[in-house]
Amino acid sequence: MYVCLCHGVTDRDIREASENGVSSMRQLGKELGVGTQCGRCASMARGILRESRSPD
Numbered sequence: 001m002y003v004c005l006c007h008g009v010t011d012r013d014i015r016e017a018s019e020n021g022v023s024s025m026r027q028l029g030k031e032l033g034v035g036t037q038c039g040r041c042a043s044m045a046r047g048i049l050r051e052s053r054s055p056d
């Protein structure tokens, strides 16, 4: 499922980024561009990032 249409980023891409150490929206924006254009994807992206973060 596409989360960020502006940059063609999927929920899977975000989970992958999270596994590779991305832990904030700022970092996600830097790595994948998520939330850096129209910003409509930001709240969903934040939720996915939070969900996929390991609970340690």
Ligand code: FES
Pocket: 003, 004, 005, 006, 007, 033, 034, 035, 036, 037, 038, 039, 040, 041, 042
């Ligand atoms: Fe992500 Fe527009 S949909 S910045």
